[in-house]
Amino acid sequence: xxxxxxxxxxxxxxxxxxxxxxxxxxxxxxxxxxxxxxxxxxxxxxxxxxxxxxxxxxxxxxxxxxxxxxxxxxxxxxxxxxxxxxxxxxxxxxxxxxxxxxxxxxxxxxxxxxxxx
Amino acid sequence: xxxxxxxxxxxxxxxxxxxxxxxxxxxxxxxxxxxxxxxxxxxxxxxxxxxxxxxxxxxxxxxxxxxxxxxxxxxxxxxxxxxxxxxxxxxxxxxxxxxxxxxxxxxxx
Numbered sequence: 001x002x003x004x005x006x007x008x009x010x011x012x013x014x015x016x017x018x019x020x021x022x023x024x025x026x027x028x029x030x031x032x033x034x035x036x037x038x039x040x041x042x043x044x045x046x047x048x049x050x051x052x053x054x055x056x057x058x059x060x061x062x063x064x065x066x067x068x069x070x071x072x073x074x075x076x077x078x079x080x081x082x083x084x085x086x087x088x089x090x091x092x093x094x095x096x097x098x099x100x101x102x103x104x105x106x107x108x109x110x111x112x113x114x115x116x117x
Numbered sequence: 118x119x120x121x122x123x124x125x126x127x128x129x130x131x132x133x134x135x136x137x138x139x140x141x142x143x144x145x146x147x148x149x150x151x152x153x154x155x156x157x158x159x160x161x162x163x164x165x166x167x168x169x170x171x172x173x174x175x176x177x178x179x180x181x182x183x184x185x186x187x188x189x190x191x192x193x194x195x196x197x198x199x200x201x202x203x204x205x206x207x208x209x210x211x212x213x214x215x216x217x218x219x220x221x222x223x224x225x226x
Contacts, residue, residue, distance in 0.1 A: 034214075043217060044160070046213075046214070049213075105162070108159040108160050108161070108162075111158065113157070
């Protein structure tokens with residue numbers, strides 16, 4: 001089946017610094033990628049949807065200037081958490097959809113655990 | 118608004134059967150998904166239902182009733198490794214996945 005990778009799998013950074021997380025679709029072209037955040041014991045929260053070559057669509061309450069998303073190619077999307085704070089510590093998961101159809105299945109990456117000290 | 122309800126936590130015994138229910142109220146329906154998520158890991162796909170009825174896949178089965186806005190995931194011959202959270206998600210009219218909060222399943226020997 002389709003594989004989505006994320007890098008890094010975990011990262012610790014100091015408050016005020018920026019962190020970039022990469023999401024790659026390894027064996028398919030992902031027209032659409034999704035970024036989720038998950039706090040302990042809570043469900044997935046969609047942060048933004050990005051289509052290759054266009055600006056990401058952010059969910060209500062998600063600061064687009066703080067969470068920068070770039071989807072420059074059909075196999076790579078990046079999420080940059082700028083000026084990170086301890087409350088940004090969370091599990092970040094990307095998901096990729098194969099093809100433009102909304103009915104296509106989403107494949108999840110393994111997640112990135114971010115800890116801001 | 119859109120809403121997906123599932124029990125917060127369930128406990129079952131190794132070797133037994135457990136049914137995890139999910140009810141949904143969404144703007145449109147384009148399929149229902151069940152995912153398994155172990156602690157600290159990303160969700161993994163279990164099943165997909167878009168038509169009414171039962172879909173069986175090994176020890177796992179998933180049922181859907183669109184008229185009732187209801188689904189269940191049935192796990193048979195429970196194993197300790199089945200201890201995880203089980204997430205119900207529905208694709209709405211915009212093909213966006215709406216997620217339930219997940220059901221934490223605890224398996225006891």
